[in-house]
Amino acid sequence: MHVFLPDGKRLEVPENATGGDVAAAIGPGLARAALGVVVDGRLSDLLSEVHEGANVNILTGKDGEVIELMRHTLAHVMAQAVREVFVEQGFDARSVRPGIGPVIENGFYYDFELPRTLTPTDLEAIEARMREIVSANLPLMKFERTRDEALSFYKDQLNPYKVELIEDLPDGESITFYQQGVDPDRGFVDLCRGPHVPLTGTLPKHFKLLSVAGAYWRGDEQRPMLQRIYGAAFRTEDELETYLWQVEQAKLRDHRKLGRELDIxxxxxxxxxxxxxxxxxxxxxxxxxxxxxxxxxxxxxxxxVRSPHLSKESLFLKSGHLPYYADSMYPPMELEGIRYYVKxxxxxxxxxxxxxxxxxxxxxxxxxxxxxxxxxxxxxxxxxxxxxxxxxxxxxxxxxxxxxxxxxxxxxxxxxxxxxxxxxxxxxxxxxxxxxxxxxxxxxxxxxxxxxxxxxxxxxxxxxxxxxxxxxxxxxxxxxxxxxxxxxxxxxxxxxxxxxxxxxxxxxxxxxxxxxxxxxxxxxxxxxxxxxxxxxxxxxxxxxxxxNGDFPLWLAPEQVRVVPIADRHTPYALSVRQQLNDQGLRSEVDMRGERMNAKVRDAELLKVPYIVVVGDREQESATVSFRSRKEPDRKAVPIGEFSAHVSKVAVERQLDIEPIALA
RNA sequence: GCCAAUGUAGCUCAGAGGUAGAGCAAUCGAUUCGUAAUCGAUAGGUCGUCGGUUCAAAUCCGACCAUUGGCUCCA
Incomplete structure (x- = not known):
């Protein structure tokens, strides 16, 4: 039979050739570097057969898509590691019952039924074992089994989850397994449609197990809760570091944290x-x-219009809410024999x-x-x-x-x-x-x-x-x-x-x-x-x-913070605030016995959009000096000009502050 | 609701059977300062709640409550 290469070249390959065979037919160098394959635009692996006339594109470590294969194989490696860690602790291998282990956005997870709950220390042990399995460079193999063989395999393993998955596969669909390691007792065999990398040694070291969480089998709260281990994985150290950094950065933007810090x-x-x-x-x-x-x-x-916060039961019966939403309603209160619900x-x-x-x-x-x-x-x-x-x-x-x-x-x-x-x-x-x-x-x-x-x-x-x-x-x-x-x-x-x-x-x-x-x-x-x-x-x-708490001016809880440099400037600061308030602006004066630097800093931490500083110079000239997100240090702007500008930005609900044009 | 982790001062966190700690914030005093932290003092806690073990519990055990990470659901 033959396949087509990305340059349009036709390549003769033996019947039942796999992606790996195609890579080998192209050249030994490519065969060594190959990690996966795209067949007719679909990601596949070197272990799977290609069909007659397929368009085949061999993937190597340079191709971004291979991370999908890597994450998928890492999920299997993790399953093997979990089993080995538990067996080492004296548990029967069959008490570790894997459910599903898919690739997700930044990594992978795998769900297990386990004889005991996992702790954070377990994650370290499992991750260490995963690294050993990667170093061992186990080869992956793919094979097909009949439904009966597959079912009896998992019945022997006492794994009801895989049995259910197999039973749900439609008739006629081939039931494939992947095995890593030559000896299935020491490696790992998993029901899987793939795709995977060819050797565990090709997996990146840039992975990290992040958390354990409960997860219902097939997302159904009526069914058993399995233990899910989440992992992140990337092709390069940089990508993993960047990802972990982004997670940290995101935490800084968390509205619960900002809500506390900004007194919201x-x-x-x-x-x-x-x-x-x-x-x-x-x-x-x-x-x-x-x-x-x-x-x-x-x-x-x-x-x-306006309506009350509660009403008689009959209203919600009529609307149909009670039969559909009763579970998410506060329970009724009964008065004079009539039930009332909060809306x-x-x-x-x-x-x-x-x-x-x-x-x-x-x-x-x-x-x-x-x-x-x-x-x-x-x-x-x-x-x-x-x-x-x-x-x-x-x-x-x-x-x-x-x-x-x-x-x-x-x-x-x-x-x-x-x-x-x-x-x-x-x-x-x-x-x-x-x-x-x-x-x-x-x-x-x-x-x-x-x-x-x-x-x-x-x-x-x-x-x-x-x-x-x-x-x-x-x-x-x-x-x-x-x-x-x-x-x-x-x-x-x-x-x-x-x-x-x-x-x-x-x-x-x-x-x-x-x-x-x-x-x-x-x-x-x-x-x-x-x-x-x-x-x-x-x-x-x-x-x-x-x-990130830096609200546009119209939404900012406090729009202008007035900072008097010394106590003697307080009356002028109060008069500045009054003029701003008269324009409908929200402004406060920091009258604490702090140094100006501390007051500016505190106002910055509260993310007040305009921080006005007033001292002798401003007082004498009826001006303000200020800083904003767009203007780090503006000096001596006449107070009327400043307040007119700021109130315009607020009234127009401008998304960004716009610098005051120089007169 | 379920699984797991966590809960110590307003905030961030240390302490792991033997008299509760720090920094920031607060209060008071001194300082009056030109654009991100002035100095000093003081005050602040039945260690989430309730129960148990112990001569002795923040610390060990149990239940409950709350929060966090997930599952599921939704604005």
Missing amino acids: FTLDDEVGPGLPLWLPRGTVIIEELEALAREIELRSGYQR PMNCPFHHKIFAARPHSYRDLPVRLAEYGTCYRYEKSGELFGLMRVRSMQMNDAHIYCSEEQFEAEFMRVIDLYLEYFKLFGIDDYLMRLSTHGKAGLGKKYVDNEVLWERTEAMVRSAMDRGGVPYVEVADEAAFYGPKIDVQIKSAIGREFTLATNQVDFAVPERFNLEYIDADNKPRTPLCIHRAPLSTHERMIGFLLEHF
């Missing part, structure tokens, strides 16, 4: 988990966000507000906005600083519209997201369209397939026409309709949903919402739930990390 929020044991307290500086930020949203919504035809969402109230007055088609769309605080009983392990809390202020609104208006309204909401994102300089995000899954109809989702299909088509069409890029994920919709989420990553790499925009074609009907159409017939409106600024908790958590 606090969590108190006696108040309760996931119930943040907003300190004065944090409250400023929330209120600036609210002011922004109010302003924009006023321009966009929204009306503000997990504002929508039922807004539906009731819509229903409180008759509506004509001429009124639509009706847009009701409220930054209502909701309470959800998130599972304890899921709480995370401000990003995942139990009390949250939703940047909420519900838009009631006709089907004809839907697409335009939906796009207006998407445009709103984009307007906000531009204002905050957010450009690293992913829009995700979540659609229903057929299997969930009647359980996870409202049972009306026709409506689902129709609404999903409307959303797709709105997104396509607006030219907004998005990815589609099946089976992740809300129970009442499809949704668009905006996904972002926190500083430490955790993913969160920021904005959300959900279509609701089901609940308005349950609430008998209607408007009188032009033909004098009642019709049910569609409802769009939207939260472009997410919850204010999460938004601020995100913004803290996004700006």
Whole structure:
């Protein structure tokens, strides 16, 4: 048979040739350097056969893709090391039961059922053993087994996980194994579809086991919890060091750390988990966000409403929340025989507000906005600083519209997201369209397939026409309709949903919402739930990390810090502050008996955007000297000019400070 | 919720059966200083909570609470 090389050359190779055979046919030097192969654009390994007429590209250590193979093989090496370490401690080899061990973004992991829990010291021992296995330069072999052979192999090993994996393989799929080491009793054999490097000696030394964590078998909390070991691996020392450094740097941006250092929020044991307290500086930020949203919504035809924090059980039964969301709601309180729930969402109230007055088609769309605080009983392990809390202020609104208006309204909401994102300089995000899954109809989702299909088509069409890029994920919709989420990553790499925009074609009907159409017939409106600024908790958590605490002027809790050089300058400093306050700016004077240097430093640590220094010279000339992120040392700027400039930057919500032009 | 680790002063951390420590922050005093830490003094803690072991527990054991890292879920 023959294959084609990247230069188009045709190469004759024996029947059933592997990637390794192809490399050998090209030349002995390449055969020695080869680590993997790309066959018809797909990553494969030297142990796997290539097919007749394949386009083959041999990979060596110079090719970036080989790290995939290396990470995968390292996962197997780790499994071998874990088994050897446990056997050495007197455990039966069969008590170490590997689950799955895939490649991930910066390395790999492997899940195991083990006879005891792992400790950090175990990681050191396992890593040391891994290095020995790498040094031993064990060859890897690939072989195929029948389903029965494969099953009996793992039944002998007492490994139910691999048995389950094999049972789930579709008929006709070949069942392949990789073995490292010639003697399977001393090496390691694993069910695996590959690909792998040919020798453990080709693996880089630049790996590090990072952590142990519990992980449910197949991610299902009903199933056993295995122990997962995470490792990072790179081709070069530099890459590994850079990665570990980035992890450290990311920790410095963590909103929980910044929130404490900048006096933004606090969590108190006696108040309760996931119930943040907003300190004065944090409250400023929330209120600036609210002011922004109010302003924009006023321009966009929204009306503000208000609703209570709790209601009778019947409201949530009607909305459908209780059957679907009871687990994440605070339990009811009973008064005079009636059960009340604290609200997990504002929508039922807004539906009731819509229903409180008759509506004509001429009124639509009706847009009701409220930054209502909701309470959800998130599972304890899921709480995370401000990003995942139990009390949250939703940047909420519900838009009631006709089907004809839907697409335009939906796009207006998407445009709103984009307007906000531009204002905050957010450009690293992913829009995700979540659609229903057929299997969930009647359980996870409202049972009306026709409506689902129709609404999903409307959303797709709105997104396509607006030219907004998005990815589609099946089976992740809300129970009442499809949704668009905006996904972002926190500083430490955790993913969160920021904005959300959900279509609701089901609940308005349950609430008998209607408007009188032009033909004098009642019709049910569609409802769009939207939260472009997410919850204010999460938004601020995100913004803290996004700006690393260096907020744009309009959001900065304190905009100008005035530093008098000596006590005799305090009255002038106070008068400067007064002039700034009169312009609507947030300013404080540092009157401590500290040296100016210390005051400047403390203001820098609090990331105050403008630090004004006043002494004799400023006092005599009614000027200020200051520093900002863009201007390290500006001298003698007339006070009026300074305050006018700063308030302009704040009022216009400029993302960056712009230096004051020289007069 | 599950698995694991952690919990000492406002913050960052040391102490590992025998009278609770440091730096920063705070308070007081001195200093009045020109762009990232002035000097000195003082005060501050039932060592997460409750129980157990012990002559003696921050330290050992147990339960609970909280936080952190994951799993799962979501704004």
